[in-house]
Amino acid sequence: MDTLNLIKSRRSVRKFKKANVSAKTIEEVLTAGSWAPSGLNNQPWRFMVLSGKEKAALVKFTHYSYVIKGADKIILVFLDKKSSYNLERDLMAIGACIQNMLLYIHSQKLGACWLGEILNKRQKINKFLCLSKNLQLQAAIAIGKPSVRYLPGKRRILKKFLIYA
Numbered sequence: 106m107d108t109l110n111l112i113k114s115r116r117s118v119r120k121f122k123k124a125n126v127s128a129k130t131i132e133e134v135l136t137a138g139s140w141a142p143s144g145l146n147n148q149p150w151r152f153m154v155l156s157g158k159e160k161a162a163l164v165k166f167t168h169y170s171y172v173i174k175g176a177d178k179i180i181l182v183f184l185d186k187k188s189s190y191n192l193e194r195d196l197m198a199i200g201a202c203i204q205n206m207l208l209y210i211h212s213q214k215l216g217a218c219w220l221g222e223i224l225n226k227r228q229k230i231n232k233f234l235c236l237s238k239n240l241q242l243q244a245a246i247a248i249g250k251p252s253v254r255y256l257p258g259k260r261r262i263l264k265k266f267l268i269y270a
């Protein structure tokens with residue numbers, strides 16, 4: 106698939122089959138994330154991969170518990186405040202890191218959903234996982250084998266995004 110079609114055909118996948126995502130694939134996903142650009146190349150992202158009981162325990166922190174339950178694994182993406190040099194630019198880098206991961210996941214015929222609502226409970230999650238306050242949760246990525254067909258997505262026509270002087 107060419108790159109534009111890969112980008113356009115990626116969808117948020119919220120329903121998954123019961124299937125294992127291998128440790129090798131997870132390592133490749135994290136590698137894709139870690140090759141994102143970042144300001145001063147400071148690579149402010151940190152990852153934690155949850156499965157089994159730890160993953161199951163996350164459901165109490167989100168309205169999207171069905172996505173967490175169905176996914177084989179959850180990748181938590183944190184900003185490491187200790188390595189941060191500029192919050193705005195570090196968060197942009199983390200967005201790029203997450204998109205790299207989503208596209209790689211899609212390229213492997215797996216599915217993923219970027220979960221942001223769970224951030225409402227980020228402090229409680231850190232406490233539950235015994236993590237330092239320097240690690241600020243930025244997203245949870247649910248990953249698994251999709252159980253539904255990809256539907257075409259919806260975007261406004263390109264013209265709507267263009268600004269002219």
Ligand SMILES: Cc1cc2nc3c(=O)[nH]c(=O)nc-3n(C[C@H](O)[C@H](O)[C@H](O)COP(=O)(O)O)c2cc1C
Nearest residue numbers: 115116117118119169218219220221222223258259
């Ligand atoms: C910052 C951010 C937060 C998001 N949070 C959630 C979420 O909490 N739950 C959810 O189901 N989808 C979430 N999404 C996925 C969006 O709903 C989805 O990307 C959007 O509707 C476009 O659909 P598509 O990804 O299939 O193209 C989030 C996406 C982004 C970028």
